[in-house]
Amino acid sequence: MSNATEFFSELQKHSDAKLQILNSYVIPWMRKIVLGTKAFGGKCLVIDGFAGQGVYDDGSDGSPIILLKCAIDCYNQFIELGWAPPNIFLIFIEGSTENYKLLKKNVIDTVNLTDPKKFKDGAFFASDDYPTINIACFNDDFKDVLGKILKDVPSLIPSFCFIDPFGFSQTPFDLIKKYMKNRFAEIFLNFIYEETNRFIKHTNKSIQQHISDQFGVTDLEELKAMIDETGDPNTRKQVIVSYYAGQLYNEANAKHVISFEIKKKGRTKLVLFFATKNIVGLSTMKKAMWGVDNTGSYLYDDKQESDQIEFLFFKEEQEQQHIERLAGQIEVFFSGKENVTKNEVEEFTIVSTVYPEGKLLTGALKHLEKHKKIHVEKIDGSKRKSGFKDVYINFE
Ligand SMILES: C[S@@+](CC[C@H](N)C(=O)[O-])C[C@H]1O[C@@H](n2cnc3c(N)ncnc32)[C@H](O)[C@@H]1O
Structure with a gap:
């Protein structure tokens, strides 16, 4: 053959x-x-x-x-x-x-x-x-x-x-x-x-x-x-x-x-x-x-x-590790910067990290906010409920 x-x-x-x-x-x-x-x-x-x-x-x-x-x-x-x-x-x-x-x-x-x-x-x-x-x-x-x-x-x-x-x-x-x-x-x-x-x-x-x-x-x-x-x-x-x-x-x-x-x-x-x-x-x-x-x-x-048998909890644990690693990379890159848009963070993620944008990026931003590494406000000054749409992100 x-x-x-x-x-x-x-x-x-x-x-x-x-x-x-x-x-x-x-x-x-x-x-x-x-x-x-x-x-x-x-x-x-x-x-x-x-x-x-x-x-x-x-x-x-x-x-x-x-x-x-x-x-x-x-x-x-x-x-x-x-x-x-x-x-x-x-x-x-x-x-x-x-x-x-x-x-x-x-x-x-x-x-x-x-x-x-x-x-x-x-x-x-x-x-x-x-x-x-x-x-x-x-x-x-x-x-x-x-x-x-x-x-x-x-x-x-x-x-x-x-x-x-x-x-x-x-x-x-x-x-x-x-x-x-x-x-x-x-x-x-x-x-x-x-x-x-x-x-x-x-x-x-x-x-x-x-x-x-x-x-x-x-x-x-x-x-x-x-x-x-x-x-x-x-x-x-x-x-x-x-x-x-x-x-x-x-x-x-x-x-x-x-x-x-x-x-x-x-x-x-x-x-x-x-x-x-x-x-x-x-x-x-x-x-x-x-x-x-x-x-x-x-x-x-x-x-x-x-x-490889992938158990669900192993997958979730892996995902959390990725979220924290990406959050760390974003924090270092944007350290001290103000009025950063989600688009800018997305572009950094796509071009300069191994991660795609999407779920992991949203997870990373949530992680940073939870740990008070970022402060988020609506671009138009209105009250923000949650999410990262139309916001400025201010990094510590
Ligand atoms: C790796 S296979 C392609 C498999 C196909 N892409 C797929 O995923 O089903 C390579 C193919 O290229 C053809 N081939 C080899 N040399 C070629 C050339 N110079 N020009 C066009 N096709 C060629 C071969 O006959 C073979 O069918």
Whole structure:
């Protein structure tokens, strides 16, 4: 059985963690983008660069069908609310002809395309059931298709690109950099850590070239020298992950980068990178990642998951610890400051701590108030009952 056939025979737990994050991110993203970016006529684009067959042999949905179902959910929500239907563009790229055939069938079934002739390779089509969900499928190479789109379309509508290859040779950084030039472009990329780490010092020239291209550098000497200074595998991992994140910040001009490590049987297989210029995207992604790991480590380990029984009181105790830790960080950062708004505390939390905003942040503010570390008053001078809406927060 080839690696690819084995991969699609069953959705493995560590791949499922990746897809859960994708699934939790995309609907809120679509809603916020379509509703929030009127400048683009309420349109958004989702690209799945390594789409696979759509459905695994065990019946689990793969990334393109997850994305398509998110679009359908979003469409149905808008219709139920009496809003204009969202204009969603989906591009699915799959290199293997065998997988593409299955992908095509699964897409047709999911949107209930009664006239299969409407499906044309490499062109947008929509079904009668969902006329504003436009889908284009390409049986082609990711680099070629995305490269052509970026050449033909000078400025993209708000877009999200999921990049989920098997190896490190198909995702040259130059392409990611070009894509990220677009103001509202985001990537969610599966960085194949295990192989990259294994081959990074390989003597074969062509492998070296692929890894240099992956990192977007002309040669790898700087990174290799940094690796040589470390003996410990965890420090080595930190060096590689920070180096790639640094490229996303400095070369691809991402404003926010967040990574999530995925282990299989205790070994780091993948590192997922999310890069965006948009704080709302960062906040939404942090929440999606917390849905898979609520410890604040941004790590999923399939080994731990099966051994771990989480009792309710343990979860509550953990949550209280997070609340107190976040409260401490907020207290230090804003110490002595007056007239701080909740938005400012939210921004600090999203950008500078491991925590997402939401329940934990409200808990942290309550904790600070209870311990008289903050004094809260309504901005308009009216009497405050509770909560942190329209208030100034004054820190001790
Ligand atoms: C890790 S799998 C994708 C899994 C899929 N994203 C999912 O979650 O169900 C990688 C897929 O990329 C395809 N592929 C490999 N090289 C490619 C390339 N250069 N361009 C597009 N697809 C490619 C493989 O055939 C395989 O189906």
